[in-house]
Amino acid sequence: MVLMGIKNFYAGSNSSQGFYSLYDQATSDLDRVYILKGGPGTGKSSFMRKIGLILMDKGLDLEYLHCSSDNKSIDGIIIPKIKVGIFDGTAPHIIEPKYPGVVETMIDLGAYRNDAYLAKFKSTIISLTNDISTNFKAAYQTMKEAKEIHLNKEDIYLSSMDFDKANVITEDLMRSIFTPPFEKDKNPKVTKRFFGAATPNGAVNFIDNITEDLSKRYIIKGRPGSGKSTLMKKIGRHAEAEGLSVEYYPCAFDPNSIDMVIIPTLSVAIVDGTAPHVVDPFRLNDIVVDMFRLCMDTSIEETHKKEIGELNMAYQTKMTLATNFLSEAKRLHDRLEDYYKQSMDFEKVNKKREEVLQEILYLAAIEETT
Incomplete structure (x- = not known):
């Protein structure tokens, strides 16, 4: 096995401004982009991870773009040497093709989903989806409130x-x-x-x-x-x-x-x-x-000790609450994924993944000979 380099990043974040995306930046310099579509549980993250493992084994440097809403999931991988990337193009980091068929290739994993099976759980799926959205909105609002507290603390220090x-x-x-x-x-x-x-x-x-x-x-x-x-x-x-x-x-x-x-x-x-x-x-x-x-003037912390302490406590409380909302959204999302996983034909997903892998390996081979 050849040693390779791996770098880990985020291209999107849960912030005081809501979900903040830098995915346009991540895709702008690439010659080929595979955009994965499909609902939760359709295997997008696994699709990318499994390709990544094989590319790592081939000695290619990789960049992993991690998911800010699921610590165990990824939202994209980039192979810098050949300027190729694979991305989850679904909400909240929606990616649409700018040069379809020339640069971007759309892959709809939802095409391998049994919607008749999902229809039996329609009300539960709708309820879970809405509850997830509610928790994200609550998290972002709480972060916005934490930002205001942070600014109040900043004002104290700015005076010194x-x-x-x-x-x-x-x-x-x-x-x-x-x-x-x-x-x-x-x-x-x-x-x-x-x-x-x-x-x-x-x-x-x-x-x-x-x-x-x-x-x-x-x-x-x-x-x-x-x-x-x-x-x-x-x-x-x-x-x-x-x-x-x-x-x-x-x-x-x-x-x-x-x-x-x-x-x-x-x-x-x-x-x-x-x-x-x-x-x-x-x-x-x-x-x-x-x-x-x-x-x-470091004495500012002594002269405003009580006020700074109260603001620190209030900020930590808000951020803990925001994390709890994100955690609850993740718990609900896991439940939602279970329904979709049961509806998927993963043999067809695996076949599609192998097709994409072979295309990428072909591009890497061309790079090696030029």
Whole structure:
């Protein structure tokens, strides 16, 4: 078996803005895209996983796009070398073909479903589907309320912020990161993905996996309002201006904020290392930058101790409740899947999967000979 590389990401997240999709980004640079349609329990995730296992065995690097609503499921796989991807194209991350038959191929696994069998459970299926939707709406509303609490806490810390010091730190970091000489990328790209998500099991991230091959990580510590996201946005924009590719990783909870920037050519990551995705230095070239101690009057936590404590408690309560709603939606979805699984002809699904696999292996073989 040939060693290969696997990277794990999310292209969609349960957020304070509702379900937030970056699937357009994930598919935009691919030459061939297989879009899987079909209801729950039709085997879309298994379809992709089984193909992925064989491609891994062939030594192909893979990117897995995980499902933010089911920790054991995936929503897509990408084979970067041949620019091919397979995606779950159903709600909430609906993907429709832009160049059907030329780039995208639609695969309807629902064609192998026995709808006459499902009709016997019509009322239960409708009820479960509606209850799932209700729980997701409740989760998103609760996250929105948690965001308001977070902003109130941010206002307290902002009152102690020294923005001049933050600008100096940013400039110092940029001098450290962009040390000449370095070559510009021939075709620089800007991409966006999530390194984590709010899931039925709570906050999950793949920071260590995504950054494992990079030479240096700048770990930004701080408090709300300490300028972590602004610092990273400035560094990312500077990298773009220098003609370098940049990977932006928005905050899964608040997609308007940035939690990590990677500059592949320089082999550098700048990452927010605070909760819920705590990153502590454990590698030789991990450098910690504590914006709270460097740019804020730290006495703010003593003078507003009671208020900050109450806001922390309120925020945690809201996020726990939101996770509970996501967990309940997952439980109901599992029940719904059971009905659909019983209606499926998985022999036909397996046959279709083998057809797709052979097409991908053929494309990989062409790549090897060119």
